[in-house]
Amino acid sequence: MIILDTHIWFWYINESFEQFPLEWTAQIRQADRVGISPISCYEMALAHHKGRLELDIPIQQWLIDALTSSGIELLPLTPEITLRAVNLSSVHKDPFDRIIIATALEYKAKLASIDSLFPQYPELKDYLMST
Numbered sequence: 274m275i276i277l278d279t280h281i282w283f284w285y286i287n288e289s290f291e292q293f294p295l296e297w298t299a300q301i302r303q304a305d306r307v308g309i310s311p312i313s314c315y316e317m318a319l320a321h322h323k324g325r326l327e328l329d330i331p332i333q334q335w336l337i338d339a340l341t342s343s344g345i346e347l348l349p350l351t352p353e354i355t356l357r358a359v360n361l362s363s364v365h366k367d368p369f370d371r372i373i374i375a376t377a378l379e380y381k382a383k384l385a386s387i388d389s390l391f392p393q394y395p396e397l398k399d400y401l402m403s404t
Contacts, residue, residue: 274380275402276308276309276380278313278370278373278384278386278387280387286345300402308345310350310376354376358372361374364390370388374396378396
Protein backbone atom coordinates (compact mmCIF):
# COMPACT_ATOMS: atom_id res chain seq x y z
CA MET A 274 0.00 0.00 0.00
CA ILE A 275 1.08 3.57 -0.73
CA ILE A 276 -0.21 6.69 1.02
CA LEU A 277 0.01 9.88 -1.04
CA ASP A 278 0.82 13.18 0.61
CA THR A 279 -1.55 15.93 -0.54
CA HIS A 280 0.77 17.48 -3.12
CA ILE A 281 1.62 14.09 -4.64
CA TRP A 282 -2.09 13.24 -4.89
CA PHE A 283 -2.80 16.53 -6.67
CA TRP A 284 0.09 16.12 -9.09
CA TYR A 285 -0.72 12.47 -9.74
CA ILE A 286 -4.38 13.19 -10.53
CA ASN A 287 -3.41 16.10 -12.78
CA GLU A 288 -0.69 13.99 -14.45
CA SER A 289 2.05 16.41 -13.41
CA PHE A 290 4.42 13.48 -13.12
CA GLU A 291 7.50 15.67 -13.60
CA GLN A 292 6.89 17.09 -10.10
CA PHE A 293 8.00 13.90 -8.33
CA PRO A 294 10.49 11.09 -8.97
CA LEU A 295 9.78 9.35 -12.27
CA GLU A 296 9.71 5.84 -10.82
CA TRP A 297 6.93 6.79 -8.39
CA THR A 298 4.34 6.91 -11.16
CA ALA A 299 4.89 3.24 -11.97
CA GLN A 300 5.02 2.28 -8.28
CA ILE A 301 1.73 4.07 -7.59
CA ARG A 302 0.05 2.50 -10.62
CA GLN A 303 1.28 -0.98 -9.67
CA ALA A 304 0.46 -0.76 -5.95
CA ASP A 305 -2.23 -3.10 -4.67
CA ARG A 306 -3.76 -0.15 -2.78
CA VAL A 307 -3.24 3.60 -2.87
CA GLY A 308 -4.82 5.85 -0.29
CA ILE A 309 -5.05 9.36 1.06
CA SER A 310 -6.00 10.78 4.42
CA PRO A 311 -9.21 12.83 4.67
CA ILE A 312 -6.87 15.64 5.73
CA SER A 313 -5.71 15.83 2.11
CA CYS A 314 -9.25 16.71 1.01
CA TYR A 315 -9.31 19.42 3.66
CA GLU A 316 -5.91 20.76 2.59
CA MET A 317 -7.04 20.92 -1.04
CA ALA A 318 -10.30 22.68 -0.13
CA LEU A 319 -8.46 25.12 2.13
CA ALA A 320 -5.86 25.97 -0.53
CA HIS A 321 -8.65 26.56 -3.04
CA HIS A 322 -10.63 28.68 -0.58
CA LYS A 323 -7.57 30.85 0.15
CA GLY A 324 -6.89 31.35 -3.56
CA ARG A 325 -3.65 29.32 -3.56
CA LEU A 326 -5.11 26.63 -5.82
CA GLU A 327 -6.88 27.34 -9.08
CA LEU A 328 -9.00 24.65 -10.69
CA ASP A 329 -11.06 24.49 -13.87
CA ILE A 330 -13.95 22.94 -11.97
CA PRO A 331 -15.47 23.52 -8.51
CA ILE A 332 -13.36 22.04 -5.70
CA GLN A 333 -16.15 19.71 -4.62
CA GLN A 334 -16.31 18.23 -8.12
CA TRP A 335 -12.51 17.95 -8.29
CA LEU A 336 -12.43 16.00 -5.02
CA ILE A 337 -15.21 13.65 -6.14
CA ASP A 338 -13.62 13.08 -9.54
CA ALA A 339 -10.15 12.63 -8.05
CA LEU A 340 -11.38 9.84 -5.82
CA THR A 341 -13.91 8.06 -8.02
CA SER A 342 -11.94 7.97 -11.26
CA SER A 343 -8.52 7.13 -9.82
CA GLY A 344 -9.12 4.14 -7.59
CA ILE A 345 -7.39 6.03 -4.78
CA GLU A 346 -9.00 5.21 -1.44
CA LEU A 347 -10.16 7.83 1.02
CA LEU A 348 -9.00 6.20 4.23
CA PRO A 349 -10.74 6.77 7.56
CA LEU A 350 -9.33 9.02 10.24
CA THR A 351 -9.32 6.62 13.17
CA PRO A 352 -8.61 7.14 16.88
CA GLU A 353 -5.42 5.10 16.40
CA ILE A 354 -4.20 7.46 13.68
CA THR A 355 -4.93 10.55 15.78
CA LEU A 356 -3.10 9.12 18.79
CA ARG A 357 -0.13 8.11 16.66
CA ALA A 358 -0.03 11.63 15.18
CA VAL A 359 0.03 13.19 18.65
CA ASN A 360 2.89 10.92 19.72
CA LEU A 361 5.17 11.43 16.71
CA SER A 362 8.60 12.96 17.21
CA SER A 363 8.53 16.74 17.49
CA VAL A 364 10.02 17.49 14.09
CA HIS A 365 7.46 20.13 13.24
CA LYS A 366 4.01 21.04 14.42
CA ASP A 367 1.91 20.87 11.23
CA PRO A 368 -1.04 18.74 12.40
CA PHE A 369 -2.06 17.89 8.83
CA ASP A 370 1.35 16.45 7.99
CA ARG A 371 1.42 14.57 11.28
CA ILE A 372 -1.93 12.92 10.46
CA ILE A 373 -0.74 11.95 6.97
CA ILE A 374 2.45 10.47 8.46
CA ALA A 375 0.46 8.63 11.13
CA THR A 376 -1.88 7.25 8.47
CA ALA A 377 1.06 5.72 6.61
CA LEU A 378 2.49 4.28 9.81
CA GLU A 379 -0.84 2.86 10.96
CA TYR A 380 -1.34 1.11 7.60
CA LYS A 381 2.35 0.09 7.46
CA ALA A 382 2.34 1.73 4.03
CA LYS A 383 4.94 3.52 1.98
CA LEU A 384 4.50 7.30 2.04
CA ALA A 385 4.95 9.30 -1.16
CA SER A 386 6.00 12.84 -0.24
CA ILE A 387 8.69 15.30 -1.21
CA ASP A 388 8.24 17.30 1.99
CA SER A 389 11.77 18.13 3.13
CA LEU A 390 10.91 17.63 6.81
CA PHE A 391 9.54 14.11 6.51
CA PRO A 392 12.95 12.38 6.37
CA GLN A 393 13.68 13.92 9.79
CA TYR A 394 10.99 11.75 11.39
CA PRO A 395 12.74 8.63 12.72
CA GLU A 396 9.40 6.82 12.58
CA LEU A 397 9.40 7.14 8.78
CA LYS A 398 12.82 5.53 8.30
CA ASP A 399 11.48 2.47 6.47
CA TYR A 400 8.28 4.00 5.14
CA LEU A 401 9.23 6.97 2.96
CA MET A 402 9.43 6.28 -0.75
CA SER A 403 12.97 7.00 -1.86
CA THR A 404 13.64 9.97 -4.08
